[in-house]
Amino acid sequence: MTSVLGQRGGNHPLACFVDHAETYGPHVIDAMVSRIPRVDIAVDLGAGSGRDLETVRKHHPNAQVVAVETSTVYAAALQKRLPDVRILDIERDDLPFNDGTVDLIIANQVLEHTKEVFWIFHEVSRTLRIGGHFIFGVPNVASLHNRMLLLFGVHPTQHKLCSAHVRPFSKADLCKFVDACFPDGYLLKAFAGSQFYPFPKRIARALANMFPTGAFSIFFQLEKMREYDDQFAHYPALAQLETNFYTGGVGGDYGKSEKSDETDA
Numbered sequence: 001m002t003s004v005l006g007q008r009g010g011n012h013p014l015a016c017f018v019d020h021a022e023t024y025g026p027h028v029i030d031a032m033v034s035r036i037p038r039v040d041i042a043v044d045l046g047a048g049s050g051r052d053l054e055t056v057r058k059h060h061p062n063a064q065v066v067a068v069e070t071s072t073v074y075a076a077a078l079q080k081r082l083p084d085v086r087i088l089d090i091e092r093d094d095l096p097f098n099d100g101t102v103d104l105i106i107a108n109q110v111l112e113h114t115k116e117v118f119w120i121f122h123e124v125s126r127t128l129r130i131g132g133h134f135i136f137g138v139p140n141v142a143s144l145h146n147r148m149l150l151l152f153g154v155h156p157t158q159h160k161l162c163s164a165h166v167r168p169f170s171k172a173d174l175c176k177f178v179d180a181c182f183p184d185g186y187l188l189k190a191f192a193g194s195q196f197y198p199f200p201k202r203i204a205r206a207l208a209n210m211f212p213t214g215a216f217s218i219f220f221q222l223e224k225m226r227e228y229d230d231q232f233a234h235y236p237a238l239a240q241l242e243t244n245f246y247t248g249g250v251g252g253d254y255g256k257s258e259k260s261d262e263t264d265a
Helices: 013-017 020-024 026-034 051-059 072-078 117-127 144-151 171-181 201-210 231-238 258-264
Strands: 041-045 064-069 085-087 102-108 128-139 186-194 217-224
Touching: 020 026, 020 186, 020 201, 020 217, 026 051, 026 102, 026 128, 026 186, 026 217, 041 051, 041 117, 051 064, 051 102, 064 072, 072 085, 102 117, 117 128, 117 171, 117 231, 128 186, 171 186, 171 217, 171 231, 186 201
Parallel strands: 041 064, 041 102, 064 085, 102 128
Antiparallel strands: 128 217, 186 217
């Protein structure tokens, strides 16, 4: 079969030294989940193989775990391992939980595949209880190897046009996003890095621990601190962002920008 651009990553010769499992930071998720005192309901958005929910069950054996998947292929495999698997589009659908009822939501290596980040954070914030946690991992556009690539005019590895990733993330920008949309709504309980190109596991893990903002993947643990009143859904209209973000009607009908209307005329 002929390989096409964007079909798979990690093809650089140096990639043979890298442990690609580190990209998903299973040890980071394990550490973050272990520090949460109690979890009754845990939800994994884009659960994939179900590995992170197995971690939840290890530390919180009585927790109700819910896997959310868009892919019917992943969902079918998950149904053989987990009792509660939901198929839905996290960029369009409501999460099937009442307001303030969920203790933990995980999204590991998922958000970089999405455009509708305002809707996703809206639904996460709506369903989390006060004191609940949102743990997510994303590729780091500000990783050390990406900074070096940009220095020589080479595009960051995780956010090429011919790839499945549509959003870049960095620690500083993510914190600004959360604070702008939902001021004082979340506390950053923990931040960590995992994977450090192009080093083998032992060296990569040591470097990621020392310099997490230079790691390939970055992980956030946010704790919800106050009542949520649809702030993420309202933000695109409030900031007059010149693109159409989906807000499920919650954020008002702000439609096209004036610039877009003039172009269409």
